[in-house]
Amino acid sequence: MKKILAAATLALSMSTTGMAFAEPLKIGMITTLSGGGAGLGIDTRDGFMLAIKNAGNKDITVVTEDDAQKPELAVQIADKMIQSDKVDILTGIVWSNLLMAVAPSAVAQGKFYVSTNAAPAALAGANCNKLYFNAAYQNDNLHEAMGEYANKGYKKMFILAPNYPAGKDSLTGFKRYYKGQLAAEVYTQVGQTDYAAEIAQMRASGADGIFVFLPGGMGIAFMKQFAQSGVKIPVMGPGFSFSQDVLPAIGDAAIGAKASGQWAPDFDNAASKKFLADFQKEYNRLPSIYAVQAYDAAQLIVAAASKASVKNADAFGAELKKADIQSPRGKFKFNTNQHPIQDIYLTEVIKQNGVITNKTVEKIFSDHGDAYAKDCKI
Amino acid sequence: MTLALALEQLLNGLQLGVMLFLMAAGLTLIFGVMGLINLAHGSLYMVGAFACATVAAWTGSFWIGLVASLAAAAAAGAIVELVVIRRLYDRDHLDQVLATFALILMFSEGTRWLFGSFPLYLDIPPLLQGAVALPGGTEYPVYRLAIILAGAIVAFGLYLLISRTRLGMRIRAGESDREMIGALGVDIRTLYTVVFALGAALAGLAGAMVGALQSVQVGMGEPVLILAFVVIVIGGIGSIKGALLGALLVGVTDTMGRFLLPKLLALFVAPAQAGMIGGAAASMLIYIVMAVILAVKPRGLFPAAHA
Amino acid sequence: MILNRETLINLVLAALLLAVPFAADALGQPFYITLATRIAILALAATGLNLALGLGGLVSFGHAAFFGIGGYVAGILAAHAFSGEPLLFGLSGTKQMWVIWIVAAILSGLVGLAIGAISLRTSGVYFIMITLAFAQMVYYFAISWPAYGGEDGLSILVRNQFPGVNTMRPLTFFLICYVVLLAALGLFALIRASRFGTALQAARQNEVRVATVGIQPYRIRLTGFAISAAVTGLAGALFADLNRFVSPSMLSWHMSGELIVLIILGGTGRLFGPLAGAALYVIFEYALGGLTERWQFFLGLILLVVVLFARGGLLGLLAGKAKHG
Structure with missing residues (x-):
């Protein structure tokens, strides 16, 4: 279960858009890659990595591990990523119960969590947190x-x-x-x-x-x-x-x-068409909504990192909240509780x-x- | 509640029971003859479903897929028996539990290796599509009726096999005295392999038939496996008759519990609450039934000769 | 005391488990402390099961129920302490580990008594299956009961406290778990050598003979089963504190299977079998997981080989045949 699937340090040669960040950025992705729910996790990972690849920035490292849809395993991986890999941001969890096991203690340790899917009500209201963002929706x-x-x-x-x-x-x-x-x-x-x-x-x-x-x-x-x-x-x-x-x-x-x-493959906007074409070219299948959400989460992180250092939590958080991205969903901005406002x-x-x-x-x-x-x- | 609804739910319970019987028959046969407890039975169910889905996708025919599922599950069963299970007959139940638990891990991950993580598509054959009218003015899916019929045929076939054929005679002999039939010159190793493959084929058949109703995915065998164990423990391990009655009891109890308990509770509390608590109680119901039966009859309803 | 080979190996194991976290702490690799803590807690849970399975020959396929109950005791008491709402009969929750441990052990023991009272009327395969069924009952109850998170589980925001130390520090929490593990191993050794333990083992080997000397095997086994449940429940409470989280997955039948696996990997009925097994299991999991996404396949393969060809487990390989009794 401790698998480092993609400790991807991406080559700059791919693209000219990649520019050096103030600080290198290390992202820990915990998602479900084995067991019955693996399909969702694989789409999450692939959507996320597509945006990272498109950014073409060698200062971003993504460490990916499989939580097998088990909460206690997700906690263990999060501990390892924070303590041993020293990641700056955690992301990727598909299921609300796993998120509830990981996100509160991650933000308590001063790490950002950007959710690609799970969005329990418990983290959207009174217990919201400056370091917790949701790029997908609120569960309801x-x-x-x-x-x-x-x-x-x-x-x-x-x-x-x-x-x-x-x-x-x-x-x-x-x-x-x-x-x-x-x-x-x-x-x-x-x-x-x-x-x-x-x-x-x-x-x-x-x-x-x-x-x-x-x-x-x-x-x-x-x-x-x-x-x-x-x-x-x-x-x-x-x-x-x-x-x-x-x-x-x-x-x-x-x-x-x-x-x-919030998205379907027939969306008629440039970002959606590009995403669809890139995804099909890269993975040879149609993306699901989980892939779009993860793609946007990665875009959000990349956009913020190009403006502020992740070590400066206030500045980085403020940049994240601006949501300066071209989402395949079309309009996208953050609410006061750092959950999306969208159509x-x-x-x-x-x-x-x-x-x-x-x-x-x-x-x-x-x-x-x-x-x-x-x-x-x- | 109308009579039509009650009839429909009864049929649903019957259909679940028949399906559980196909699983439980193999388990109980294997235990009865070889004294082996096989946790990996659910994996053979999964093998059947995957074989059926794959072959049906190639050939476009569910029926060829169904034959393939029998063949694949029987073959997988025979191979597993030859390589692993055969070494476990003389071991205690602890070793058997553990070795077959290990087999589950290998089957599940191996299947994911071969087929990927996404569920496979398997549709009901055109012949059995749609629903028919039932007395009382309701409709019922043809396919579910077909499952009930198939289960009845298999049960009858098993009865004939065991009571009327040479193989059946050996199986009965094996159930009552394992050492003796070896001494009588019966090739006991082949008999064991055949019985194991037969049990596996039944599980594969169940997997294929249910696969068309549900999703064909890794891990689909585990919930069914546990239910099948409940069935054979209630029925008496080693008894085919017990497996049949236990399966029908569990099928009907589970279906009726899910249907009636929330309604019953709704008389006392708010509907949303009743739905939640009733749902919780219904999911525990068959285990409660099992505990009560075992508390009264510790060896099940129809205890087999030994075991 | 004569230092035979098994005792020597046991001492080495205990020393190694203690040394690794200190080394990891010194090297600034706190994750390995977490790993060692996990080993200690799983070993504790398996030591509980070993009382029933190793000494009494009771193959319980439902010990996840006790492990999970212990976990939920920790989670629920902490949640009430956090929210300030009274629990039952005006009693409040608590964040004191030692109170949680006592409650977890007593409650698990009582549930063990109830489950055991019915299950021990059966034997053999029936016993395996009925314990599994009871565990499934508890599992489905936890999943569908809405009050404490259901399937989502329950987070413990800050780890519970122990007087005089900072439990959030990984090394401190490890030492707490380590001491509890040693105490449980001591209890196991005491029971094994006691009249009660002798009777329990005798009931496994020859029920009729035990009955003829005037001991009731049922009572002996029931007592053993309840103690076993209590120890596993205590481990569950620690496990919840390690993860700062408890969920129904602690109650799943895979967990029951894993606990049995730990004992077999290490060596059935041996004092340090659970520790050796837990260490091996966690290391497998970690090392194989690092190598391949298909680690479960290889874990299954290794297990199969151990069951088929290395029946004494790790300690059996290292220390030779166990002496029973």
Whole structure:
């Protein structure tokens, strides 16, 4: 588990944009590269390294290690990176429970943490921290967007999530914006693979829409089973339920599902097109939203490092907060709690040239922040 | 709650039970004949699913994939038996647990090595797509009915195999007296390999059939493995009949618990709370059932002759 | 005392474990202290299991339950001390390690008593499976019970305190764990040599004979199982403090498997088996992990070779055949 996958000191020859920093910068990336959730971690790593490569700066070193999706392992790696590798910034964790194990103690030791995905409410409100940034979203955002979307045309929703904190946050976020009636609110076991019992309840519930938050293998299983059930109620969910990492495994069963996201491969802006082309050239597959988030996290760090030394925490933090980057997502800035303010879109799963992917339908939220920023006193 | 919903949930429980039976039958057969406890049974389930998904992707046919899954799991089982398991028959259960635990690590990481970390795609064959109407006005997926049917056929086939054939006679002999059948001139080493491969093939079949319903990914065998152990412990280790009844009991209890407990709690607390606490209680339910049964009958419902 | 070969090796092991962190501290490599602390704590947990498994022959596949309960005791008490909310019956939380240890050991022991009371009615494979099932029950409870973080786990923001020392200093915390480990090893040696320990081992070897001399194997085993659970629970509390974090993964069945692995790697039933095994395991994990992303494959391979061909474990290789009894 202590694997130094890429202690990459990158060559300057690649690019002319690389200029020397005030101080060399060492980034520790802890992410999930083995086990069931490895797909998300691999996209995180690849997206991050793409931006680092594009920056072409030899003063940046990235040390990558695998947390195998185990919290105690992530803590151990973080200790090692801080104590032994002497990194300046930590990043890369996919899962909220691992982040809660690592980030509070990392910032307590004076290190920056820039999150590429996990964004628990606990770190966005009263317990926010000057050294903690989130480049992805706040966990509730995409669920809130679906709640808002469901207000248009859905009167009775059946909502479902796994029985763990992110699942509860999900349904809370959905209910925060959804004004209609709830047919049922169901919590399933984490890692559950058979949803026959829940689908039967959906059939009998009289709901006119279904909202599910089931990341990874859980979502694959649910969508395949739902498609076979003969139940014809429309399904929607947050972007992770239909992200590029799971779509190939769900197959045609996913087509038509509505989701919310801050990015989809069909975004019509120069940064997105460049990112998509670079990513496909480098790794020969479509990037998921996790890759975009990590790509932006790396861009943010590079941009700040070119202006200030990471050893000067106040100056570096101020530069990070300016978010002077070209995000594939389009507009991107930080809120007072150092979580993004961004647009959130409705997407639909389609099949295009034989590839199943997401297409943008409409904008749900403009410049959307989160519900916790008001409690944050930085 | 309508009758139709109850019927649908009962079928769901039955289908889960049938699937668990395919896993548990192999486990209990292997224990009954060889006295071996095999934690790596879930890995053979995974091998079946991966073989089916890969071959189905090559050939475009689920059915060829299904045959491949049987062949691949049986082959993997036979190889593992020849190389590793064979050395474990005379060891205590501790060594068996540990060696097969090591096999799980190797199978999981090895599969990831070969197939990568992303889940594979495996779809239900066109013949079994969609749903059919049930009495009471509800619909039910054809594929799940097919699983129930396939499980029933396998159970009947196993019954015939064990009660009517020469191989079955040897298996029964092996269950009642391991030393004796060796003395009678039966090639016991080959018998063991065949039984192990047979158990593996059943697990592979379960993996392939379920793979089309869920996601084919590394680690998919572990939750099923633990449930299958619960099944055989409830049923009585070594007893095929016990495995069948235990599997149906666990399948129906688990499904009904997940469905009814939150509803029951909703009579007393707020729906969101009921969902959470009911979900928690439902996930513990089968273990509670198991503890109660073992507290009353420490050797399961149908204790086998030895063990 | 005659210094036989195994005793000598044990002394060397204990000395090495003590020396490494001091060397690491002097060289400014605090991470190796963390690694040594991890070894000490895992060895402590496995020493607990060794009481049941090594002496009593009780193959518990559910000791992760006690390890996790100990961890949650530390996490929950610290969380209440931090928030100031009373816990139960107006009792408040605490940040004092020694109080946490006592609570963790007693609670784990009581749960061990309850689980053991039912499980010990069975034997053989049934015992392995029923202990696994109980551990799964606790695991699912921890995952789905919302009050203490569920699957997200519980962070301990600042490590708990021990009177007179600064526990945040890696070397200090290591020394605390080291002393607790030595105490547990002492307890193990005492029990093994006692009348109770003799009865426990005799019950493993020949149940009928023990019963005929008027000892009830069930009671002896139940007591042994509860003590075993208490020691493993204590280790769990320290483990939570090492990581400043506790989560359901401490309760997973992989953890139970790992604890058994530690004992077998080191040598079953031997006093220092768990320490040798834990050291070997953590070093494997670290060294293999540095070499390849596929380290779990090779770990499995090494384990398999040990089980098949080196049954005495590391101490068996170094010190020769164990003398039982």
